[in-house]
Amino acid sequence: MTDVTAQSRPAARPGGTRSDLLRQIWISRADYLYVLPAIVVMLVVIAYPIYYTVDLSFYKTPPGLQLKDKSFVWFDNYTTILTSGVFWRVTLNTVIWTIASTLIAFVLGYALALALHREFAGRGIMRAIFIVPWVISAVAASYIWKWIYHSDFGIIGVVMVQLGIVDRPPNFIDSVNTVLPSLIVVNIWREFPFAMIMMMAGLQTVPEQLLRAAQVDGASAWQRFWHVTFPHLRGVSTVTVLLLAVANFNSFIIPWIMTGGGPSNASHIWITHIYELAFGRQRWGVASAYSVLLFIILMTLGYFYVRALSQGERRERGA
Amino acid sequence: MSAPTVVHAPRRRRIDGWRWASRFFLVFMLIYTAVPMAWMMVTSIKSGFAAMAFPPEWWPSEPTLASYRNLLDPQNSVGRDFLRFFWNSLYVSTLTTILAVLVAVPAAYAFSRFRFPGRQFLFFSVLLRNMFPAVIFLVPLFILMRFLGLVNTHGSLVLTYLTFGLPLAIWLLKGFYDNIPIQLEQAARIDGATRFQAFVLIVMPLSVPGIIATAIYSFIGAWNEYIYAYTFLSKNEQLTLPVGVQRFFSENTTDFPGLMAASFMMSVPVVVLFLILQKYFVRALTEGAVKH
Amino acid sequence: MAHVILKDLVKSYGSVYAVRDVSLTVNDGEFVALVGPSGCGKTTTLNLVAGLIPITSGDIMIGDRIVNDLDPKDRDIAMVFQNYALYPNKTVYKNLAFPLQMRRMTTHDMDQKVRDAARMLDITHLLERLPRELSGGQQQRVALGRALVRDPAVFLMDEPLSNLDAKLRVQMRSEIKRFHQDFDATIIYVTHDQLEAVTMADKMAVMNGGYLQQYDTPAQVFANPVNLFVASFVGSPAMSLIPLEAATNGGTTMLSSAEGWTIALSDQNARKVQRAKSKKVVLGARHSAIRLHKTQVEGAVPAKVYTVEPTGDVTFVQVFLSGAVVNISLPPTFEVEPDEQVWLEFDQNRMHLFDGETELALND
Numbered sequence: 001m002t003d004v005t006a007q008s009r010p011a012a013r014p015g016g017t018r019s020d021l022l023r024q025i026w027i028s029r030a031d032y033l034y035v036l037p038a039i040v041v042m043l044v045v046i047a048y049p050i051y052y053t054v055d056l057s058f059y060k061t062p063p064g065l066q067l068k069d070k071s072f073v074w075f076d077n078y079t080t081i082l083t084s085g086v087f088w089r090v091t092l093n094t095v096i097w098t099i100a101s102t103l104i105a106f107v108l109g110y111a112l113a114l115a116l117h118r119e120f121a122g123r124g125i126m127r128a129i130f131i132v133p134w135v136i137s138a139v140a141a142s143y144i145w146k147w148i149y150h151s152d153f154g155i156i157g158v159v160m161v162q163l164g165i166v167d168r169p170p171n172f173i174d175s176v177n178t179v180l181p182s183l184i185v186v187n188i189w190r191e192f193p194f195a196m197i198m199m200m201a202g203l204q205t206v207p208e209q210l211l212r213a214a215q216v217d218g219a220s221a222w223q224r225f226w227h228v229t230f231p232h233l234r235g236v237s238t239v240t241v242l243l244l245a246v247a248n249f250n251s252f253i254i255p256w257i258m259t260g261g262g263p264s265n266a267s268h269i270w271i272t273h274i275y276e277l278a279f280g281r282q283r284w285g286v287a288s289a290y291s292v293l294l295f296i297i298l299m300t301l302g303y304f305y306v307r308a309l310s311q312g313e314r315r316e317r318g319a
Numbered sequence: 320m321s322a323p324t325v326v327h328a329p330r331r332r333r334i335d336g337w338r339w340a341s342r343f344f345l346v347f348m349l350i351y352t353a354v355p356m357a358w359m360m361v362t363s364i365k366s367g368f369a370a371m372a373f374p375p376e377w378w379p380s381e382p383t384l385a386s387y388r389n390l391l392d393p394q395n396s397v398g399r400d401f402l403r404f405f406w407n408s409l410y411v412s413t414l415t416t417i418l419a420v421l422v423a424v425p426a427a428y429a430f431s432r433f434r435f436p437g438r439q440f441l442f443f444s445v446l447l448r449n450m451f452p453a454v455i456f457l458v459p460l461f462i463l464m465r466f467l468g469l470v471n472t473h474g475s476l477v478l479t480y481l482t483f484g485l486p487l488a489i490w491l492l493k494g495f496y497d498n499i500p501i502q503l504e505q506a507a508r509i510d511g512a513t514r515f516q517a518f519v520l521i522v523m524p525l526s527v528p529g530i531i532a533t534a535i536y537s538f539i540g541a542w543n544e545y546i547y548a549y550t551f552l553s554k555n556e557q558l559t560l561p562v563g564v565q566r567f568f569s570e571n572t573t574d575f576p577g578l579m580a581a582s583f584m585m586s587v588p589v590v591v592l593f594l595i596l597q598k599y600f601v602r603a604l605t606e607g608a609v610k611h
Numbered sequence: 612m613a614h615v616i617l618k619d620l621v622k623s624y625g626s627v628y629a630v631r632d633v634s635l636t637v638n639d640g641e642f643v644a645l646v647g648p649s650g651c652g653k654t655t656t657l658n659l660v661a662g663l664i665p666i667t668s669g670d671i672m673i674g675d676r677i678v679n680d681l682d683p684k685d686r687d688i689a690m691v692f693q694n695y696a697l698y699p700n701k702t703v704y705k706n707l708a709f710p711l712q713m714r715r716m717t718t719h720d721m722d723q724k725v726r727d728a729a730r731m732l733d734i735t736h737l738l739e740r741l742p743r744e745l746s747g748g749q750q751q752r753v754a755l756g757r758a759l760v761r762d763p764a765v766f767l768m769d770e771p772l773s774n775l776d777a778k779l780r781v782q783m784r785s786e787i788k789r790f791h792q793d794f795d796a797t798i799i800y801v802t803h804d805q806l807e808a809v810t811m812a813d814k815m816a817v818m819n820g821g822y823l824q825q826y827d828t829p830a831q832v833f834a835n836p837v838n839l840f841v842a843s844f845v846g847s848p849a850m851s852l853i854p855l856e857a858a859t860n861g862g863t864t865m866l867s868s869a870e871g872w873t874i875a876l877s878d879q880n881a882r883k884v885q886r887a888k889s890k891k892v893v894l895g896a897r898h899s900a901i902r903l904h905k906t907q908v909e910g911a912v913p914a915k916v917y918t919v920e921p922t923g924d925v926t927f928v929q930v931f932l933s934g935a936v937v938n939i940s941l942p943p944t945f946e947v948e949p950d951e952q953v954w955l956e957f958d959q960n961r962m963h964l965f966d967g968e969t970e971l972a973l974n975d
Contacts, residue, residue: 024435025435028433028434028435031429031433031435032429032435033425034425034426034428034429034433035425035426035429035430037421037422037425037426038422038423038425038426038485038489039426041422041478041481041482041485044463044478046456046482048459048463049455049456049459049460049463050455050459052458052459052462052463053455053456053458053459056458056459108348112344112345112348114341115341115344115345116345126345126349128594128597129349129352129353130348130352131593131594131597132352132356132586132590133352133355133356135539135589135590135593136543136582136585136586136590137542137543137545137560137561137585137586137589138543138561139543139545139561139565139582139585140561140564140582140583140585140586143564143568143578143579143582144355144356144358144359144582145355147358147359147362147575147578147579148355148358150575152371153370153371153375153575155354155358155375158374158375162374189351189352189355197600197601200601201601221337222337249452250451250452250453250454252453252454252545252546253545253546257565271452271454274454275454275457275546278454278457278458279457279550284458287458291454291455294452294455295451295455298451298452500696502692502693502694502696503696503698503699505658505661505663505683505690505692505696506690506692506696506698506757507698507709508663508682508683508684509661509663509684509686509688509689509690510684510689510713510757510761511684511710511713511714512684513682513684516713521698524700525699525700
């Protein structure tokens with residue numbers, strides 16, 4: 001019993017050296033097997049394309065994907081973009097589209113989550129109905145709304161005529177002035193349910209006791225929301241808004257199917273514009289340069305996204 | 320005892336005010352949400368002629384299922400195509416879902432339980448994928464798929480769908496695993512299980528709701544995807560529903576009942592699936608994404 | 612059953628040490644309690660013995676095997692967790708059978724063993740239920756049953772009673788003690804509650820800051836705490852500790868307070884005080900080793916009553932003395948009021964003295 005020392009291993013003292021990190025990696029080598037499939041898929045389908053896009057943005061490319069004929073042109077593609085009038089038009093559209101869709105969808109979703117938080121008859125059915133627009137495909141949604149906005153037979157226009165608001169049905173998506181707001185209405189229709197689900201999930205985590213305490217302290221419904229619920233859900237709200245913003249910034253299907261970016265670029269946003277440059281006009285180099293710019297913007301947004309998420313992660317580990 | 324009543328009266332009126340506002344808001348949102356869907360269904364049971372009537376009929380005088388019969392009849396060419404697209408969508412979505420679960424489960428588990436160097440970095444780089452739009456990846460992926468010989472195959476779709484479904488799937492599942500007490504696995508390991516056995520026999524069955532949520536998410540994402548399918552596939556017999564329907568109706572621009580019927584058919588599987596399983600999804604969000 | 616030996620056990624996370632150079636021997640059939648405040652390293656020590664976390668250095672022997680690198684499943688141990696860790700999706704029967712299944716026992720033998728264990732713990736009627744359908748005490752018994760069914764060399768228990776309500780805790784305390792006696796089990800039991808350790812264990816290992824402070828029978832630890840930490844941790848109410856200064860006056864050694872009073876020490880206590888590194892000495896006394904007088908008497912020091920807590924059998928009085936709070940127990944018939952002026956007399960034979968610098972007990 002006393003000869004344990006003879007077999008005892010030399011004490012491994014911890015330190016911050018590099019060989020220590022390698023040792024750590026070696027010790028946890030089996031752990032990496034679990035994440036390996038995910039990482040491999042991600043590398044093939046993400047890292048390679050990113051590299052490729054950056055590379056291509058410095059080349060002038062002939063139409064068709066005959067890429068062996070491309071020639072290196074430094075930053076020509078970037079200057080082409082930044083000096084074109086379309087770029088600024090499209091950028092303005094994108095900003096309006098992203099901010100309006102995100103904020104309105106978030107506020108509607110948040111309000112619905114609050115309205116549905118209390119138990120009442122028919123709540124379950126309502127919730128189910130509200131979720132549907134988010135679940136169905138954006139392609140189907142685009143066709144439904146295209147039919148609703150139809151300049152001759154669309155019901156909104158017809159109802160407006162019958163109510164005497166206008167003489168003849170407005171051209172919702174065929175007019176430069178109304179096309180962007182009309183598409184934003186469709187986009188919000190698709191996205192407010194996501195905000196609602198996220199905020200409903202968040203509301204379940206608000207401690208009942210806090211609300212009771214506030215009520216006892218004489219806080220009105222609004223004050224309870226503002227002083228208890230709202231601050232408690234700040235983390236979820238941030239994540240939801242960021243996810244919505246990213247999704248809106250990256251929208252494609254609704255404008256593409258409903259208007260194709262028209263009329264006269266009034267509903268083009270960055271993504272549809274890039275798509276048209278690449279696959280419509282086959283200007284791969286310019287499209288890639290656009291993608292890189294987009295990428296830089298997204299990385300900035302991504303920084304905040306990761307920060308919001310990692311705060312959650314830290315809080316969770318602290319608990 | 321008169322003081323409390325005096326205080327009580329205005330307070331009650333204020334609460335009622337909120338309740339009315341909330342009712343009004345709910346009605347407004349119901350109209351906004353449901354009317355387009357209702358109109359889709361009403362239009363889909365009209366004849367092509369009736370759909371173009373002015374003023375429109377709120378309920379068709381002669382409702383007809385002709386559009387649905389047309390889409391589902393394997394004898395005519397429209398039905399053949401539509402059923403083919405439907406089958407393709409089902410195949411691609413199911414395969415994506417199975418693979419996504421197989422890949423996401425071990426990854427989420429590792430991110431939740433193990434503390435290996437680089438864990439944080441890998442976790443966030445996986446999440447960052449969510450940030451980037453399909454378009455950025457389209458050209459290079461198209462070239463990559465050509466290189467891999469996957470253009471015009473469903474494999475190209477499955478592979479890409481996997482990547483955009485994985486980040487949220489891993490995130491959701493990780494939250495789920497974070498909430499399963501680690502003592503359960505410790506108990507299992509002491510009871511004689513290996514680490515892997517503890518995972519498969521104890522943790523996996525407990526994470527079934529999370530796995531279901533992940534599966535729904537992947538399935539719906541794949542079912543509704545448009546842009547990759549639009550770019551990677553050109554042969555008619557391989558198209559998935561969103562692209563197939565779009566192609567078909569860009570040639571028949573005035574057949575609105577047909578288009579609405581197709582939109583309806585395209586939505587039914589995912590809506591039914593989601594409504595049946597939504598409790599898992601909301602639970603996964605609450606436990607995984609929200610409750611930190 | 613088997614003995615367990617820990618030798619120079621160390622666990623560190625980077626530069627943070629959770630367990631430092633812990634060495635102790637648990638004899639065959641002994642019930643040892645690891646006790647200390649939260650974060651003291653007791654649970655980490657238990658997890659090291661279980662093999663749930665890898666050790667940084669040192670050795671662990673279970674029976675005559677060094678188990679440093681063995682998987683938990685190969686260490687022949689059973690463990691009861693604070694939250695019971697019952698598999699929520701398995702019935703009680705399947706929970707009990709799981710360890711046997713993992714050992715590929717035949718169905719017949721398994722059934723026999725599960726039913727035996729269930730009978731011993733009086734949970735036969737619960738076998739088909741799910742854990743969530745059980746009360747806390749029943750879950751606790753199932754957890755014990757799952758440990759018992761295996762017939763392991765050592766039982767490890769991690770705060771198994773802390774999730775129970777006070778009444779049930781007392782009941783389960785005696786059941787676990789009975790369990791130990793009936794099966795001659797070797798048990799290592801982690802708790803933050805010194806009362807559990809004192810009432811149940813053959814020996815208690817008091818830990819703090821990752822170090823093992825004292826390892827002895829509860830009676831010894833109670834009577835001769837080796838340092839200020841152990842003195843303050845073991846016993847309820849806690850030992851009163853009064854920081855004073857040593858002084859000599861005409862050959863008599865005494866302790867003097869900043870308030871001006873002094874206590875003359877007996878010869879034995881004077882010898883102890885002379886071993887202190889400096890003049891700083893901490894006087895320790897348990898509640899029963901202090902007499903309270905309502906009038907001034909020879910050798911008693913003045914103090915003021917803070918609170919009076921009658922508990923029925925005994926009345927506990929807290930008194931302010933030289934900046935410290937002193938606990939005294941009195942018969943319930945003794946009448947005393949808060950803010951009353953009183954005089955305290957310390958029993959020289961039951962007095963504890965500690966070095967104010969090193970915090971170690973001063974011995975003869």
